[in-house]
Amino acid sequence: MALREDFLWGGATAANQCEGGYNEGGRGLANVDVVPVGKDRGAIITGKMKMFDFDDEHFYPALEAIDMYHRYKEDIALFGEMGFKTYRLSIAWTRIFPNGDEQEPNEEGLKFYEDLFKECHKYGIEPLVTITHFDCPMHLITEYGGWRNRKMVGFYENLCHAIFNRYKGLVKYWLTFNEINIILHAPFMGAGLYFEEGENEEQVKFQSAHHELMASAIATRIAHEVDPENQVGCMLAAGNYYPYTCDPKDVFKAQQEDRENYFFIDVQSRGEYPAYALKKLEREGIEIQMEEGDKEILKANTVDFISFSYYASRVASADPAVNAKTAGNIFESVKNPYLDASEWGWQIDPLGLRITMNAMYDRYQKPLFIVENGLGAVDVPDENGYVEDDYRIAYMAAHIEAMKDAVNLDGIDLLGYTSWGCIDLVSAGTGEMKKRYGFIYVDRDNEGKGTLKRTKKKSFNWYKQVIASNGEDL
Numbered sequence: 371m372a373l374r375e376d377f378l379w380g381g382a383t384a385a386n387q388c389e390g391g392y393n394e395g396g397r398g399l400a401n402v403d404v405v406p407v408g409k410d411r412g413a414i415i416t417g418k419m420k421m422f423d424f425d426d427e428h429f430y431p432a433l434e435a436i437d438m439y440h441r442y443k444e445d446i447a448l449f450g451e452m453g454f455k456t457y458r459l460s461i462a463w464t465r466i467f468p469n470g471d472e473q474e475p476n477e478e479g480l481k482f483y484e485d486l487f488k489e490c491h492k493y494g495i496e497p498l499v500t501i502t503h504f505d506c507p508m509h510l511i512t513e514y515g516g517w518r519n520r521k522m523v524g525f526y527e528n529l530c531h532a533i534f535n536r537y538k539g540l541v542k543y544w545l546t547f548n549e550i551n552i553i554l555h556a557p558f559m560g561a562g563l564y565f566e567e568g569e570n571e572e573q574v575k576f577q578s579a580h581h582e583l584m585a586s587a588i589a590t591r592i593a594h595e596v597d598p599e600n601q602v603g604c605m606l607a608a609g610n611y612y613p614y615t616c617d618p619k620d621v622f623k624a625q626q627e628d629r630e631n632y633f634f635i636d637v638q639s640r641g642e643y644p645a646y647a648l649k650k651l652e653r654e655g656i657e658i659q660m661e662e663g664d665k666e667i668l669k670a671n672t673v674d675f676i677s678f679s680y681y682a683s684r685v686a687s688a689d690p691a692v693n694a695k696t697a698g699n700i701f702e703s704v705k706n707p708y709l710d711a712s713e714w715g716w717q718i719d720p721l722g723l724r725i726t727m728n729a730m731y732d733r734y735q736k737p738l739f740i741v742e743n744g745l746g747a748v749d750v751p752d753e754n755g756y757v758e759d760d761y762r763i764a765y766m767a768a769h770i771e772a773m774k775d776a777v778n779l780d781g782i783d784l785l786g787y788t789s790w791g792c793i794d795l796v797s798a799g800t801g802e803m804k805k806r807y808g809f810i811y812v813d814r815d816n817e818g819k820g821t822l823k824r825t826k827k828k829s830f831n832w833y834k835q836v837i838a839s840n841g842e843d844l
């Protein structure tokens with residue numbers, strides 16, 4: 371066995387991290403626009419500090435980002451040159467519905483992505499589209515409270531009708547919510563949630579999660595109705611938990627932590643709330659308001675494939691004395707003494723990718739799709755602007771090797787692999803430009819200075835050869 375002939379090699383981005391053009395083409399304001407780089411970012415993305423508009427003290431990197439809004443032709447040509455079979459991108463909701471609650475979509479926004487998808491097809495690149503990647507129209511947050519409000523399901527449904535109909539024949543791979551489990555860790559990005567003082571945050575998060583799960587199921591139904599060719603996936607921020615020791619308490623803790631994440635995919639893939647989650651919600655006094663017919667909708671509209679991001683495995687310990695934590699990640703984890711870490715403290719574990727894939731395939735028995743993986747690192751260009759990113763090549767080669775083992779030795783059905791940030795873009799966690807993932811260097815710094823010029827890194831030609839050999843030549 372080897373990777374499938376039609377294996378979807380490519381790269382991934384998200385609108386808010388690369389497009390810029392935040393007030394062009396009739397686009398409305400979104401939560402992701404007002405998230406600044408720097409120290410307040412953590413409080414804002416977790417819904418603890420209110421930032422519903424711009425102020426003078428902060429710098430907002432998403433407003434211009436890497437200006438892909440104006441430069442997508444140049445960028446897609448470079449992806450084509452690397453031989454991409456697919457390009458994962460997200461639609462900015464506010465380009466299609468600037469406020470979110472309009473009846474009719476914004477033609478300029480629809481046209482923008484239509485042109486972009488056509489540009490992809492020129493190079494034989496199949497778009498893989500995330501419907502929402504951390505973005506929510508600001509108007510839906512100020513008027514309705516974001517995803518805590520059931521009305522969001524209807525607004526999302528309108529968005530789906532508009533894009534599925536318009537892009538029929540141009541797009542067939544869809545993801546409903548990027549990293550749906552992020553709602554528990556960064557609820558302002560995951561669901562447009564801001565918490566008032568004294569609010570029961572867990573109650574709000576799980577009610578909002580129910581709304582997203584309903585929206586995801588309804589999107590899946592509409593996608594299949596509009597075009598039976600459509601393939602819809604869920605998307606998990608994955609990375610299995612290891613027990614810190616073989617103490618059964620640690621093993622149990624790791625299993626519990628994994629379930630926090632798999633809960634979402636259990637609903638999206640199996641079509642019902644798992645027993646352990648119902649019991650936990652009951653124990654914690656969290657009551658989810660459901661409407662009549664919700665359970666049937668969830669059951670009837672499960673996803674076609676399971677997509678996920680993988681950067682690192684995680685570690686759980688039941689012992690409060692074990693408190694050395696990894697740095698710089700929205701998902702908290704105990705430090706794993708066997709692993710090295712990136713400059714941002716993200717631990718590096720290629721075998722963990724194979725372990726995670728097996729856990730998911732055992733659980734769901736549906737095709738998997740790796741839609742994010744990569745190394746965020748500081749790149750230092752030489753006098754010609756060239757970056758010799760051997761560290762990135764080493765990271766990716768090791769992960770692709772583990773991925774191939776999962777396919778060849780374990781028999782997992784894998785649709786494709788899209789590396790994260792195939793062109794340098796703004797970091798979601800920190801808002802920095804300095805944390806780079808790309809095969810293509812973009813001249814821009816954390817303060818927004820730079821020419822935005824694109825330059826191929828060493829990894830550009832390396833990835834080209836990986837794709838040309840269908841993963842044989844690493």
Ligand code: P53
Pocket residue numbers: 384387548549607679681699700701742746790796797798799800805
């Ligand atoms: P940055 C945390 C943990 C795992 C995945 O992240 C995460 C995050 C958020 O930081 O998000 C995904 O840019 C996300 C992308 C993001 C990428 O990981 O913080 O889907 O939008 O850019 C990498 O290094």
